[in-house]
Amino acid sequence: MTSVRPLRALGAAAAALLLTGLLAACGGDAAGRDPVVPATLSAQSDAASPSADAETLSYAGRTGATALELLLAADPSAEVTGEGENAFVTGIGGRVADDSKKEFWSLSVDGEPAQVGAGTLETEDGQEITWTIETY
Template sequence: MTSLHVEPSGRARKPLARRRALLGAVVPVALAAGLLGGCASSSSDEPAATGTQTAAAWPSGVTPSATPTDQFTRDADGAVTGITYPGADGETALDLLLGVDPTAKVKGTGKNAFVVGIGGRTADDAKHEFWSLEVDGKQAQVGAGTLKTKDGETITWTLATY
């Protein structure tokens, strides 16, 4: 019996290279904006955010100006409650999420992908938690694996309850 081996097409590789280039250019700006916004509303008695990811967790060729955890929002105890990142023409919200948080947990693939963990925090079914996806402040109408983003959009994941 013969087996068939299929190589990934060049087309499949181009979005990854483009994503890396876009993230390398956009992430430092988004991080700076997020840090400036966060500084304006934080008080000195809040605990400092700490992270376990290092720059080595980023895709090859992407050199962030800070660690990926700077994009996370956290509660008073330092637990991750969300993440925000810029959209990129033609890239899915899921692909971009995995680019900024390679440790994100996903059940299923493609159109059936369901994000269950971000920043090391898994949504707790017992607490009726889930990761909610928004684009420019509006609830997404399709899943992260289907949602094609655009340059200039703001993609936000928030730990929510039902």
């Protein structure tokens, strides 16, 4: 018969590791800023879109951070091709833009379309950064 104790110890170690990571994520950086970016994912009520797939992501701007840096902090699994000023966002929150439907992820700041790419767009405190699936 196999002992349950090694499994309990493994489970306790995994829980301790998870808790340590969560506590570290809640701490601020040396400048006192919170590295965690509160973000809101939402699905549009379009019958053609599965409700589990996010259609919009919004988060607050932060002075000194690009829209791309904040996106990756809010959604580390976001899909991006290229990097820096050549970065092109293709997927957010598990929702990938569908080329066959001529979809793309559109970036806006305070409700206005961004004039530069996410890797170039320097955000400011108080701005609302929004990504939305759109078609061309």
